[in-house]
Amino acid sequence: MKTLSIIESAYRGTIEEQDDTIVWLHGAMKGAGADVALLLRGNAVNYLVEGQDAGGLAFGEWRQTQPPRIAKDLAALIGKGVEIRYVADDLAERGIERDELIAGAQPVARAGLADLIGRYERVWHW
């Protein structure tokens, strides 16, 4: 069943998990054959910004070697055929320019959300 997942909760536990658990979940489901698409809204639109660097975490002698690289994870999903959209209004409200984003993510206007959602048989909101 064609499913749209709306990701709104952002940067929740991403440093410790070394990724976003919901983005990761969809990578795993895609690998299992799921027909999923993602819509990023709210603060989650920032996940698409390419120039993020969460590296450098250290506690005592312990060093994190695999910090989260969420934009890269999303780019990998696009590479596997997952459609990724973002709410353009949410991007603009945060002062993020479209040329800061990874390639392949498509904007959708807030006014167009109802039409978009109507194209899917199942919608999950994370």
Add this chain to the structure above:
Amino acid sequence: MADRKTITIAIMDAPYEGARSTTALRLIDIAARRGYNINVFAYEGAVLQPFVAQKPHPNAVHGRTVEEENHFMPKDAIAALMRAAEHNGGKIDWVNCGLCVDERGAAEAVPGVRRGSPADFWKMAEASDNTLVIATR
């Protein structure tokens, strides 16, 4: 060191579910580097932070082995922080709320963690230069 500072930090968040626990560990790291004595009162889900049964895992989605993934383990960070504090002349007194531990079956913790109660939190706060509460939301 006569002017060694003592701070108490209360934390509540379980691992992997938010940034507050990472922030708490980062603050403890700074205090440990400065040689402070650090008291930690772990309440509710935070008693799972030093839980010894945490295990690293590979990450098939990222195509990494368990070694390459080098997954963040709060218990290892806490152990490293305890060593860092000691190295710099301070210490970490980590108290896990005993009832919270029982509820979660999280009795096994890394060395240096002890079982206690809210009374310990009160005593630690009374004996500290300052107290920081990082509550869950």
